[in-house]
Amino acid sequence: GAVVSQHPSRVICKSGTSVKIECRSLDFQATTMFWYRQFPKQSLMLMATSNEGSKATYEQGVEKDKFLINHASLTLSTLTVTSAHPEDSSFYICSATLNYGYTFGSGTRLTVV
Amino acid sequence: DAKTTQPPSMDCAEGRAANLPCNHSTISGNEYVYWYRQIHSQGPQYIIHGLKNNETNEMASLIITEDRKSSTLILPHATLRDTAVYYCIVRSHTGTASKLTFGTGTRLQVTL
Numbered sequence A: 001g002a003v004v005s006q007h008p009s010r011v012i013c014k015s016g017t018s019v020k021i022e023c024r025s026l027d028f029q030a031t032t033m034f035w036y037r038q039f040p041k042q043s044l045m046l047m048a049t050s051n052e053g054s055k056a057t058y059e060q061g062v063e064k065d066k067f068l069i070n071h072a073s074l075t076l077s078t079l080t081v082t083s084a085h086p087e088d089s090s091f092y093i094c095s096a097t098l099n100y101g102y103t104f105g106s107g108t109r110l111t112v113v
Numbered sequence B: 001d002a003k004t005t006q007p008p009s010m011d012c013a014e015g016r017a018a019n020l021p022c023n024h025s026t027i028s029g030n031e032y033v034y035w036y037r038q039i040h041s042q043g044p045q046y047i048i049h050g051l052k053n054n055e056t057n058e059m060a061s062l063i064i065t066e067d068r069k070s071s072t073l074i075l076p077h078a079t080l081r082d083t084a085v086y087y088c089i090v091r092s093h094t095g096t097a098s099k100l101t102f103g104t105g106t107r108l109q110v111t112l
Helices: none
Strands: A004-007 A010-013 A019-025 A032-038 A045-051 A067-073 A076-081 A090-098 A101-104 A108-112 B009-013 B018-023 B031-038 B045-050 B061-064 B070-075 B084-092 B106-111
Touching (some): A019 A032, A019 A108, A032 A076, A045 A067, A076 A090, B018 B031, B018 B106, B031 B061, B045 B061, B045 B070
Parallel strands (some): A010 A108
Antiparallel strands (some): A004 A019, A019 A076, A032 A090, A067 A076, A090 A101, A090 A108, B018 B070, B031 B045, B031 B084, B061 B070
């Protein structure tokens, strides 16, 4: 079945630094990937749609200059949280589609101190 | 995509069937019903989906009412490992890949 690998699973960074999260489709090509953010005891909130070879589409209220998305190949999308602040601490999850199904990564727990 | 309504929480005794309802009264004719679950601190996991017929796989059964305005996910023999948040989502299969919008889901607690 379709597998999406997300790395790292946990990261702690200092306030003001940048963090990159990788999302890879291991056994299929994903022209579209999605990035979600989830705060404690809340549902997943879609941040952006990542399209291979083109600019990402951001949801309303998500700062595109703060959350940089790059989808340079059919198997890799990256999310970079720039100039991270403690309020960016959250659980970030990526997803890729295959034949109308959605496969999710295992998530990245980001803690900004 | 159509919105869904689910109870915020449910309890189920281990070994019993867990029946999780979902209301999607505004579903369109081309929209499928999907169920995912999220175990604590993990990414969501696909469970099952259907259009109008009842569906069954190794994880669960999906019962969709004839008018398609509601559905029920059935875990026939719940175990402690089924404790999770269950999300019911409706979306169409037309067009290019569309985003999956999560509601608040049902937090299922399976107890001894």
